[in-house]
Amino acid sequence: MLQQYFIELGEGYGDIFELVELMKTNQKRLHRTFIFSSNTNGGQAISLAAVFHPAQDSKFMPIYICREGIKQIDDKKSKRRVLFEKAAEEVGQEPIFIELKHSSEFADHRLFYQYITGILRLNHLVPPLQ
Template structure:
């Protein structure tokens, strides 16, 4: 199975898109994930919606709003309240991981490969087949 990140932006519209993707694909949701990191001494988080592959496809999409939310353990923002509301609405939990920031990688594709490795190692997504 192929896992591929699909990057959304950092703004409200991008977060709304991710939330709507979750609502319209409830039967395909594999996991909702919060990736915590620190950027310029500021705790930030990415939100990742992982979906099961579409039938008969073999690609597991990972929709990500990259480092666009202030970490809720530092300060809960309206963006995080929208995510919490979604979790309550769909009765799912949000899983959390601490990861390196994306700017430590020379290319975004390398960062996404790193994240896929971390997710596989923690058994959040299945291994490459």
């Protein structure tokens, strides 16, 4: 059974660089990239994510995410978001923008990730459970 699992990276610059490096070094496995936006007090919280096809015969489809680490107060994109978008473009991807509930609205981060997985599956952005 193919399952998607979130692997949470941190929220800082170094974590964005790690996500970008994963995208570049695993370009052949890269399935899709995402920018998730959530409304917060005083602006938006941006999450960046990359989904990869399973390695070899694995049934594990990793989704690496930098969760809500980028605060956006106006329409100006942050340097981290621009870096992510540029890297995605370099590997032939255009990040898909999705508006979500903020993770603080969920009792546990696992529920938040189940919520995102459901949205991605319903919109055929990741494969369904098989």
